Amino acid sequence: MKHVAETELALYTSGDVSLWRRAAVRLHLSACDSCRARAEEYRADQQALRSVAEDLPEGLDWDALSSEMTANIRVGLAAGECVAPRSLKTPRLSWLPVAVAAGVVVLLAAGLSLNLQRRAQAPGLAAVEDRSPMVQVSESGIELRANGNSMGVSGAGPGRPVAVSASMQGTARARYVDDETSQVTITSVYSQ
Amino acid sequence: MLRSTAENPEQAVLRSEQRRTLEASLDVLTERERTALLLRDVEDMPAEEVAAQLNCSKATVRSHIANARVKVRRHLERKRTL
Numbered sequence: 193m194k195h196v197a198e199t200e201l202a203l204y205t206s207g208d209v210s211l212w213r214r215a216a217v218r219l220h221l222s223a224c225d226s227c228r229a230r231a232e233e234y235r236a237d238q239q240a241l242r243s244v245a246e247d248l249p250e251g252l253d254w255d256a257l258s259s260e261m262t263a264n265i266r267v268g269l270a271a272g273e274c275v276a277p278r279s280l281k282t283p284r285l286s287w288l289p290v291a292v293a294a295g296v297v298v299l300l301a302a303g304l305s306l307n308l309q310r311r312a313q314a315p316g317l318a319a320v321e322d323r324s325p326m327v328q329v330s331e332s333g334i335e336l337r338a339n340g341n342s343m344g345v346s347g348a349g350p351g352r353p354v355a356v357s358a359s360m361q362g363t364a365r366a367r368y369v370d371d372e373t374s375q376v377t378i379t380s381v382y383s384q
Numbered sequence: 385m386l387r388s389t390a391e392n393p394e395q396a397v398l399r400s401e402q403r404r405t406l407e408a409s410l411d412v413l414t415e416r417e418r419t420a421l422l423l424r425d426v427e428d429m430p431a432e433e434v435a436a437q438l439n440c441s442k443a444t445v446r447s448h449i450a451n452a453r454v455k456v457r458r459h460l461e462r463k464r465t466l
Binding site: 198199200202203206208233234237238240241242244245259264265266268 | 437447453
């Protein structure tokens, strides 16, 4: 005959087993003297414990006592966690943030590289100035500079220029008057 | 529980001895086992409420109570054989 487990027998006496197990244990106890005697002992222990508790001072606040005991248990558990050896865990990096960070770095590097290349290819201010047409009128004549090249009319007039005009479209015009002959010479230079 | 006030000295000594033995048996329990046992057997608190008090499951409370009763019983039997 298979006897009832000791722990189940200890719970049976206070009705702390399931309905189905209670019926099974009751059936077993009806046929097993030793288990029945054991169950009676557990029942007697519970009665004795209640009896001892009744000897305690009147008005004992069991709620406060149980709360205090519970608090002590929690303090004990917390203390146990404090003194327990902790395994040193290395921080584990998830692949997603690492991949995003790597992507951002690659984009920044590509952007910086393109920017540097564009700057290297972009003409400087002097080059722009060189390429833009420029007309200069002086006593010696009219000079046109564009794209690093220059051309001009030297000695455009026999005298001093009496009137010089220039337009933003790259046109320069100078009017010379010969003092001796009063001949007027107009020189125009156009840049394209 | 009502007790006879006409307890003779021998009964009083036996009762005192029984109480000391029982209290000593509670000392062999863990804090949680002792709390669960006292709340269940002395306070007659249902296992569900004991579980709420101890902030654990009902199954854990049953385990604590069963272990406590078995330990107390074995302690009492050891004392009896001495």
